[in-house]
């Protein structure tokens with residue numbers, strides 16, 4: 001047990017003193033020293049007062065009647081130094097505080113202290129938020145969660161999977177569990193994009209001032225309109241000039257296959273992960289391994305069906321394929337990440353110029369197409385040299401025999417955005 005040593009009390013209103021706390025501290029010290037009688041306590045009391053202080057002057061003048069018992073003495077003390085009543089905050093005040101307790105974008109991905117331990121700012125934010133919700137008496141409800149969630153910076157909201165939470169504990173937990181490193185990445189990405197945007201703004205202003213040539217301004221403006229500080233946009237999305245040109249192989253195919261019109265693929269719909277990290281690559285590799293690609297045999301097809309059933313059971317049939325779900329591969333189709341067309345699972349063309357028209361029964365399921373697009377984007381076509389070339393054989397016996405083309409998966413990832 002620590003020994004109580006009350007601070008010397010002066011009673012002159014200095015900020016470092018709280019009369020009520022001094023009295024408590026004095027009482028604890030007396031208890032520790034087994035000094036119990038009023039007379040003994042009053043004897044000791046004077047020793048804790050500043051020499052010639054207002055408190056000492058007052059103490060020396062305390063009338064005998066007030067010195068009769070410790071209780072009467074306390075009444076006199078409190079009459080001279082009334083305890084400051086800390087007003088209890090109302091529910092509304094806590095709610096207001098809750099809304100004002102915001103997490104600033106600039107602070108994200110930084111460290112701070114919580115109960116003397118280092119932690120991420122978002123973790124500290126979540127802890128205080130939960131405390132405030134508890135004080136406001138709404139912790140067990142969903143009350144105000146969405147308002148508070150909406151004050152979070154986009155880079156945090158983007159990483160939160162759910163829009164709704166059962167209660168504040170749930171919500172605080174979801175925020176706490178966000179990986180600090182991911183937030184740092186997001187933050188850096190945001191800053192980079194903001195810088196680019198500013199540079200572009202400066203350029204635009206300069207051009208407007210000097211050369212009012214409409215073409216230059218138009219070019220910049222259109223570039224401008226495609227730029228966004230919204231960090232959900234993948235830096236790899238080919239909306240901003242990728243400089244990519246399609247190989248002429250497809251043109252030849254088209255001319256020999258007039259039955260089919262070339263249409264942009266709708267198949268490779270992906271919700272693309274923002275940044276390709278080593279962690280993401282490892283996860284994608286693990287998922288590829290988790291879905292063995294079966295041969296086109298009765299057993300293989302049965303195994304594939306079982307994979308699909310299991311996937312639907314786990315994720316729900318209408319769930320969009322993401323870099324976290326993976327997806328089974330149709331037996332007999334091209335090896336994943338081998339430069340295959342994501343729409344039909346064969347080689348020789350890419351999904352934007354797939355010879356099978358959208359809706360053709362021979363096309364792969366959209367979800368599989370999306371998964372193939374995601375894996376190729378993240379890992380590249382690492383299987384292209386080891387994969388068996390798979391050609392699409394048309395019903396009339398025509399076999400597409402064109403050479404493999406250079407597949408640029410990023411180009412395929414862009415699609416209509418529906419599932």
Ligand SMILES: [Zn+2]
Nearest residue numbers: 341344354355
């Ligand atoms: Zn195809």
